[in-house]
Amino acid sequence: MINVVWLKRDVRIHDHGPLNHASTSEIPFIVLYVYEKCQLLQPSVHGSHIHVINEGLADLDSRLSDSSHPLIDKPLRTLTVCYSTVLEVLKSIHSKFTIRELLAHEETGHYASYQRDRRVRAWCKSAGVKMREFNQTGVTRRLGDRDDFSKLLNAFMTKPQHPTAGTNFKNKIIGVGLGLPGQCKSLLEPKSLAEIPLENRADRDSRQVGGETEALRILETFLQSRGRNYSRGISSPNSSWESCSRLSIYLSWGHISVRFVVQALRRKQAEVKALKSSGVHMDECWGRSLGAFQSRLHWRSHFMQKLESEPLLEKKDLCPAYQHLRRGSGEFNLQYYEAWKSGRTGYPFLDACMRCLQIHGWLNFRMRAMVVSFATYNLWLDWKKIAPHLARLFLDFEPGIHYPQLQIQSGTTGINAMRVYNVTKQGKDQDPRGIFIRKYVTELRDVKDEFVHEPWKMTRKDMARCNVQVGSSDRGALFRGLVEEDQASDTIHECYPAPIVNEQESAKDAKDKIAAVRNMTSTKREARAVFEKHGSRKGTSDFKKMKGDGKVKRDKSKEKGQEREKGQKSIHSFAVKNKEKGQKASMGVFSTKENEGDKTWSCSTCTFNNTKPQAPVCEICGTLRENNLNT
Numbered sequence: 001m002i003n004v005v006w007l008k009r010d011v012r013i014h015d016h017g018p019l020n021h022a023s024t025s026e027i028p029f030i031v032l033y034v035y036e037k038c039q040l041l042q043p044s045v046h047g048s049h050i051h052v053i054n055e056g057l058a059d060l061d062s063r064l065s066d067s068s069h070p071l072i073d074k075p076l077r078t079l080t081v082c083y084s085t086v087l088e089v090l091k092s093i094h095s096k097f098t099i100r101e102l103l104a105h106e107e108t109g110h111y112a113s114y115q116r117d118r119r120v121r122a123w124c125k126s127a128g129v130k131m132r133e134f135n136q137t138g139v140t141r142r143l144g145d146r147d148d149f150s151k152l153l154n155a156f157m158t159k160p161q162h163p164t165a166g167t168n169f170k171n172k173i174i175g176v177g178l179g180l181p182g183q184c185k186s187l188l189e190p191k192s193l194a195e196i197p198l199e200n201r202a203d204r205d206s207r208q209v210g211g212e213t214e215a216l217r218i219l220e221t222f223l224q225s226r227g228r229n230y231s232r233g234i235s236s237p238n239s240s241w242e243s244c245s246r247l248s249i250y251l252s253w254g255h256i257s258v259r260f261v262v263q264a265l266r267r268k269q270a271e272v273k274a275l276k277s278s279g280v281h282m283d284e285c286w287g288r289s290l291g292a293f294q295s296r297l298h299w300r301s302h303f304m305q306k307l308e309s310e311p312l313l314e315k316k317d318l319c320p321a322y323q324h325l326r327r328g329s330g331e332f333n334l335q336y337y338e339a340w341k342s343g344r345t346g347y348p349f350l351d352a353c354m355r356c357l358q359i360h361g362w363l364n365f366r367m368r369a370m371v372v373s374f375a376t377y378n379l380w381l382d383w384k385k386i387a388p389h390l391a392r393l394f395l396d397f398e399p400g401i402h403y404p405q406l407q408i409q410s411g412t413t414g415i416n417a418m419r420v421y422n423v424t425k426q427g428k429d430q431d432p433r434g435i436f437i438r439k440y441v442t443e444l445r446d447v448k449d450e451f452v453h454e455p456w457k458m459t460r461k462d463m464a465r466c467n468v469q470v471g472s473s474d475r476g477a478l479f480r481g482l483v484e485e486d487q488a489s490d491t492i493h494e495c496y497p498a499p500i501v502n503e504q505e506s507a508k509d510a511k512d513k514i515a516a517v518r519n520m521t522s523t524k525r526e527a528r529a530v531f532e533k534h535g536s537r538k539g540t541s542d543f544k545k546m547k548g549d550g551k552v553k554r555d556k557s558k559e560k561g562q563e564r565e566k567g568q569k570s571i572h573s574f575a576v577k578n579k580e581k582g583q584k585a586s587m588g589v590f591s592t593k594e595n596e597g598d599k600t601w602s603c604s605t606c607t608f609n610n611t612k613p614q615a616p617v618c619e620i621c622g623t624l625r626e627n628n629l630n631t
């Protein structure tokens, strides 16, 4: 008899329920990782993900074998790693040893992993193997609605972590040479994983390194010093590099647990508070930044809960009313898609973001939202078509955040306000001197500050002076003319495209199309159902009041298509009312502020600074506006 610890997105030693459980049991166990063929076939998989996974496995192998050096290309010492399907491997182990317990973490993954888990559970049942799954994200299985979500999440985060297994259990691990299907002697490079298309197997040029050791180090530097600037540094791609925690890849691949991070954060918050009350001068930034970081960690579980409750979210729109949008025949413009993908849209700030992702696999939140907004509004591309490419680009790909965010940013959830980012304005705000642009869009490195965000405004002479030709594929044409004119240049350098769409017009068209769907009575009804199931319940008392009693109920009259009663509030009626009052529709989070003055309100759930005084819900997380704690 043996136990099996099945590793998925949980490759670490700290706060690891399955490892702890196995190590305190009297029988031996296998620590198993499978390069699963059915998962590797998913279009979201990229070689860089495999490298990060391998770095995590090598780190764990060295921790479990008491060695100080993670060895990626050397024989494995404690882990059992196979290249197969998990069911085949489990069946083989069972036939050789008889598995008593299969120990794993619950996974809120894409649909293929959801189905795989169901198959494994069914097999365990039929084979008499007890399967035990541990929670590691704070997400609750089979949660009907969001009424108790925050309470449950808080309880989970407050619970003591699983003890880190001591060294005495290590001789209980059975590992190498078991003769299992596809068993590997060492970790596999992406190049030997035939399921991943060739073009997706390469690594990123410069990316974060995976593994628990690195995760702990990054957390420490953040809480010791970098985190101080979190609040004011997260929006610009220049400052976010250091100011953001940069923990996402470790959280996504399970090299650190979210509870470990939350509890470390709480200790830091207590330390800051204690120092302050003992009279030590504390920089105000710390308190604000730690609070904002705490909110982001809350969002993590908040968004993952959506996918947990709606496993098909990767494939369908949260609000069915939007299903047909961007999916008409001929609506997908391949040329636009390719330009967006390769960072050649003619909008320098946008192109810099896409090229930055190709090199590093990371961008801050605002820039991610912006690249999706540009693709789905300005280029009118279907979010489902851009999702796999972004998933491959993001080193921290986490399905439970990725798909809900894609839907929010493309305006199809029914419960979030439309947010169309003006990429040129964002560039001017977040990268005023074009430092980020010049770093990635090297064609523009010699362009003067005044044109770096709008190079198409340069005259032909300006272009010649900074050795770039904007808007023509004929490199020679411009310069031939100019050389004759003023002999200004005898060298021909690089080309940069002219903008592929008119930013203002394309945004307006897209917003009109979305608004037409949003304003339909049937859409409002569907959006309400989405809110009941997935909307944040911060400001819960108002939500309950709105419903007339303490419990959220489905509005049957609306389901039958009847009109809303007079005076009854709806998430959507507010948004429509704004327009009726003649308020200008938002061009993006910043332009709204200009239109409506400085009446911003900071959301008590997610701390986002909302710029629409009349907005019924927070633009980011959907929390009800009424009596929002920070209003």
Ligand SMILES: Cc1cc2nc3c(=O)[nH]c(=O)nc-3n(C[C@H](O)[C@H](O)[C@H](O)COP(=O)(O)OP(=O)(O)OC[C@H]3O[C@@H](n4cnc5c(N)ncnc54)[C@H](O)[C@@H]3O)c2cc1C
Binding pocket: 234, 244, 245, 246, 247, 248, 249, 251, 252, 296, 297, 299, 300, 301, 303, 363, 364, 365, 366, 368, 369, 372, 394, 396, 397, 398, 399, 401, 402, 405, 406, 409
């Ligand atoms: C279209 C889109 C897709 C995204 N896809 C992913 C993804 O696949 N994986 C991923 O980890 N994040 C994703 N994000 C959220 C966010 O951009 C990243 O979590 C963040 O940039 C990671 O950097 P960080 O760890 O330094 O973040 P920090 O700002 O330091 O935040 C700490 C942690 O909080 C969580 N977090 C932060 N912002 C969000 C958010 N908006 N929603 C949910 N959780 C959040 C993350 O786990 C993050 O690691 C996406 C955002 C957008 C707009």
